[in-house]
Amino acid sequence: MRVITQDAYGPPEKVMVLRDVDRPVPGERDVLVRVHAAPVSGTDWHLARGLPYVARPITGWRRPRSRIPGYDLSGTVVEAGAAVSTLRPGDEVYGWAAGTFAEYAAVPEKQLAPIPANLTLEQAAAVPIAAFTALQAVRDGAGLLAADTGGAQPADGPARRVLITGASGGVGTYAVQFAKAYGAYVTGMCRTSKMDLVAGLGADEVVDYTSTPLRHLGRRFDVLIDLYGNPSLAEVARVLVPGGAVVYVGGTGGRWFMGTDRWLRGMALAPLRRLRTRPVIHSDSRDDLVTITGMIESGVVRPVLDRTFPLAQAAEAIRYVTAGEVRGQAVLRCAD
Numbered sequence: 196m197r198v199i200t201q202d203a204y205g206p207p208e209k210v211m212v213l214r215d216v217d218r219p220v221p222g223e224r225d226v227l228v229r230v231h232a233a234p235v236s237g238t239d240w241h242l243a244r245g246l247p248y249v250a251r252p253i254t255g256w257r258r259p260r261s262r263i264p265g266y267d268l269s270g271t272v273v274e275a276g277a278a279v280s281t282l283r284p285g286d287e288v289y290g291w292a293a294g295t296f297a298e299y300a301a302v303p304e305k306q307l308a309p310i311p312a313n314l315t316l317e318q319a320a321a322v323p324i325a326a327f328t329a330l331q332a333v334r335d336g337a338g339l340l341a342a343d344t345g346g347a348q349p350a351d352g353p354a355r356r357v358l359i360t361g362a363s364g365g366v367g368t369y370a371v372q373f374a375k376a377y378g379a380y381v382t383g384m385c386r387t388s389k390m391d392l393v394a395g396l397g398a399d400e401v402v403d404y405t406s407t408p409l410r411h412l413g414r415r416f417d418v419l420i421d422l423y424g425n426p427s428l429a430e431v432a433r434v435l436v437p438g439g440a441v442v443y444v445g446g447t448g449g450r451w452f453m454g455t456d457r458w459l460r461g462m463a464l465a466p467l468r469r470l471r472t473r474p475v476i477h478s479d480s481r482d483d484l485v486t487i488t489g490m491i492e493s494g495v496v497r498p499v500l501d502r503t504f505p506l507a508q509a510a511e512a513i514r515y516v517t518a519g520e521v522r523g524q525a526v527l528r529c530a531d
């Protein structure tokens with residue numbers, strides 16, 4: 196089978212190579228998936244380069260621990276291990292796994308769910324990790340959802356004013372929709388050319404960061420979900436009401452920490468300014484995948500699929516998403 200491999204850290208076009216390798220053999224609790232598509236994001240660019248350095252104990256010290264990049268997928272089950280009970284050959288599934296820039300992947304059954312009935316396999320590939328991150332930032336981080344509603348129910352009380360940076364990106368396009376679904380009054384920030392996209396996702400207001408950066412907003416919000424930029428605590432304090440919360444998700448700047456040092460400083464100093472902080476490192480969760488499936492099928496949330504690329508063009512796809520023109524998510528077609 197054809198896969199993208201990476202044996203060293205560096206720019207994707209230098210270190211990602213298309214190779215033929217043996218198909219993986221599924222264990223008894225795994226299924227073998229013919230991978231239809233896998234999403235590509237700015238995170239793939241950072242991971243290819245081994246950034247930030249502080250993550251290397253997890254990603255691999257000198258070279259990537261996972262030789263095949265890619266962390267989520269959609270595809271068709273072609274073989275099921277003896278102990279697999281919920282999936283069968285022919286099922287169209289989506290979920291997460293290591294090494295999805297490949298024609299086939301062996302994936303534990305518990306990391307997969309049937310794709311939403313109203314999505315194509317390409318659209319479904321644009322869902323798992325981006326949507327987990329957005330859901331967890333909105334629901335768990337921002338606390339928009341009453342604890343016991345368990346679904347897309349608006350929180351009780353007046354709508355909370357939520358500001359989302361990076362609203363046009365892979366995670367942001369979901370965050371806007373989840374925050375709306377949970378009853379927030381949503382303001383999204385993005386560049387001029389994507390304001391229509393963010394408005395079309397239901398944002399109540401859209402701010403162009405190229406003309407009005409965070410520090411010039413001149414208004415206050417209950418919650419800031421920061422998917423881009425790692426603003427200083429002073430900038431955060433200027434846009435939040437007393438007692439407001441900043442949810443740290445994205446990271447920008449510096450090879451060592453990529454902004455996570457600002458998370459830590461913000462978390463240490465926020466109480467002095469009467470602010471709350473919540474860092475969100477997404478966790479892969481089948482329960483959340485099932486929740487998201489229901490929200491997609493009921494039309495509450497939809498993926499935003501930009502361009503697709505053949506597997507062989509993984510490096511070009513990563514360059515494309517980091518160049519800034521992508522709207523939502525780009526995906527690799529792995530089974531062409």
Ligand SMILES: NC(=O)c1ccc[n+]([C@@H]2O[C@H](COP(=O)([O-])OP(=O)(O)OC[C@H]3O[C@@H](n4cnc5c(N)ncnc54)[C@H](OP(=O)(O)O)[C@@H]3O)[C@@H](O)[C@H]2O)c1
Pocket residue numbers: 236237238324325328360361362363364365366367384385386387389404422423424443444445446447475476477478516519520521523
């Ligand atoms: N904590 C976690 O578990 C987790 C999980 C997944 C991702 N992440 C992180 O979350 C962030 C967002 O991920 P993503 O996949 O959505 O990335 P993405 O698709 O590349 O989106 C990046 C977003 O940042 C915005 N942006 C770019 N330059 C900007 C600038 N100068 N000022 C303000 N906004 C700017 C973009 O807006 P325009 O395109 O409109 O310019 C876009 O909306 C990344 O930092 C990623 O590493 C964290």
